[in-house]
Amino acid sequence: MLDTLIVNIGQLLTMEGDGPVKGEQMKSLPLIEHAALGIKNGRVAWIGSNEEAEKMSASYIIDAEGKLVTPGLVDPHTHLVFAGSREHELSLKQQGISYLDILKQGGGILSTVRATRAASEEELYEKARGHLDRILSYGVTTVEAKSGYGLDVETELKQLRVAKRLNETHPVEVVSTFLGAHAIPLEYQNHPDAFLQQMVDLMDVMKRERLAEFVDIFCETGVFSVEQSRIFLQQAKEKGFAVKIHADEIDSLGGTELAVEVGAVSADHLVGASIAGIHQLAHSNTIAVLLPGTSFYLGKGTYANARAMIDQGAAVALATDFNPGSSPTENLQFIMTLAALYLRMTPEEIWHAVTINAAYAVNRGHEAGRIMIGRKADIVLWEAPNYMYVPYHYGINHVRMVLKNGKVVSERGKGDVSVS
Ligand code: NIG
Ligand code: FE
Numbered sequence: 001m002l003d004t005l006i007v008n009i010g011q012l013l014t015m016e017g018d019g020p021v022k023g024e025q026m027k028s029l030p031l032i033e034h035a036a037l038g039i040k041n042g043r044v045a046w047i048g049s050n051e052e053a054e055k056m057s058a059s060y061i062i063d064a065e066g067k068l069v070t071p072g073l074v075d076p077h078t079h080l081v082f083a084g085s086r087e088h089e090l091s092l093k094q095q096g097i098s099y100l101d102i103l104k105q106g107g108g109i110l111s112t113v114r115a116t117r118a119a120s121e122e123e124l125y126e127k128a129r130g131h132l133d134r135i136l137s138y139g140v141t142t143v144e145a146k147s148g149y150g151l152d153v154e155t156e157l158k159q160l161r162v163a164k165r166l167n168e169t170h171p172v173e174v175v176s177t178f179l180g181a182h183a184i185p186l187e188y189q190n191h192p193d194a195f196l197q198q199m200v201d202l203m204d205v206m207k208r209e210r211l212a213e214f215v216d217i218f219c220e221t222g223v224f225s226v227e228q229s230r231i232f233l234q235q236a237k238e239k240g241f242a243v244k245i246h247a248d249e250i251d252s253l254g255g256t257e258l259a260v261e262v263g264a265v266s267a268d269h270l271v272g273a274s275i276a277g278i279h280q281l282a283h284s285n286t287i288a289v290l291l292p293g294t295s296f297y298l299g300k301g302t303y304a305n306a307r308a309m310i311d312q313g314a315a316v317a318l319a320t321d322f323n324p325g326s327s328p329t330e331n332l333q334f335i336m337t338l339a340a341l342y343l344r345m346t347p348e349e350i351w352h353a354v355t356i357n358a359a360y361a362v363n364r365g366h367e368a369g370r371i372m373i374g375r376k377a378d379i380v381l382w383e384a385p386n387y388m389y390v391p392y393h394y395g396i397n398h399v400r401m402v403l404k405n406g407k408v409v410s411e412r413g414k415g416d417v418s419v420s
Helices: 022-029 091-095 099-104 109-118 123-136 152-168 192-208 226-238 255-261 277-282 292-298 306-311 331-344 347-354 356-362
Strands: 001-013 032-040 043-047 058-061 068-071 074-075 140-146 173-181 212-221 242-247 268-270 289-290 316-318 379-382 397-402 405-412
Touching: 001 043, 022 347, 074 347, 074 356, 091 099, 109 152, 123 140, 123 152, 123 379, 123 397, 123 405, 152 173, 152 192, 173 192, 173 405, 192 212, 192 226, 212 226, 212 289, 226 242, 226 255, 226 289, 242 255, 255 277, 268 292, 289 306, 289 356, 292 331, 306 316, 316 331, 316 356, 331 347
Parallel strands: 001 058, 001 068, 074 140, 140 173, 173 212, 212 242, 242 268, 268 289, 289 316
Antiparallel strands: 001 032, 032 043, 068 379, 379 397, 397 405
């Protein structure tokens, strides 16, 4: 006897397979039509046809009404925990002041640092929990969360403790990343290497208290150079962390090549990645995490070269980059639309990028991003009639119900969901 049986599934995207999905393989989507799915003890226990489901018994039956069912989405790049907001930057942007100029003047990331230092742990928790509720409502069951708005010992730890507590108390799994090297704080403007050393020393506390799995750095003009990033990430690896890089987001510095060189689990942004960097990435195990929401919101009209990456054989993932400056949105479905329009990714590629490849980008490929017998039942029931519909009808939420570990954790009334 099953705990839960989902019947009448029009399209079931299982994403069944092995390992991250690279290049050409991203074009074909493992999909079953007229399917049904059984859950027992929080795990996927049975997959069959809708006719076969008539012979199955379960305590709870969900009728998918002929619509789409997919794995829970994975958002592998967010800056979830912060205080304040930066709506005033929108008009600065309209006046032609660039993102990096705002940062240079002590605004941007540094203004969020001031607000985050001033906030209590409880305030940060409450605010991040609200954002995480919304992330879940859009169908995301695993999320990565970076620190990086403290840039001092006390506040970085405060942010990471909030992420840890969210992971323990919220249905969404939160994978934590230490991004102490996100900007140079004002008090260290002339001593960036001393600042980086302080952040390296902090990693020991993080290991002891299990506060972070990944270490990340913002490798960018006016922030940290390729050479500083190389040393920092090597030290992080020696201390037992997996690493990620904010690479070639605005200027082309060679962060993509560095990601491959240091064996980063993911290289993120990649808007300015060189042809050589893309080639190396495609022949490595590093996942390319693309963030078209940030390109859209920075408003410069330049997007990562996803086509070259996929055509050369890279494994591409997509993320929101949710943060208060360059991408204030929790909506991964909107990112799927941007990927279709501006990264020219096909719907099949896009679904790989928000499920299994995103799971690999946070070292969760063995347990998230696929619907397979024995895996945790992280599942989304959509109001959409097929997988192509989600990126097509844009700006709204197509999710009807989200299950995490087999339990319904988010459900919207009929009146709330889109009518297709
Ligand atoms: O991924 N580039 C650095 N970090 C974020 C932006 C953070 C912020 O503006 O607060 C990003 O774009
Ligand atoms: Fe980011």
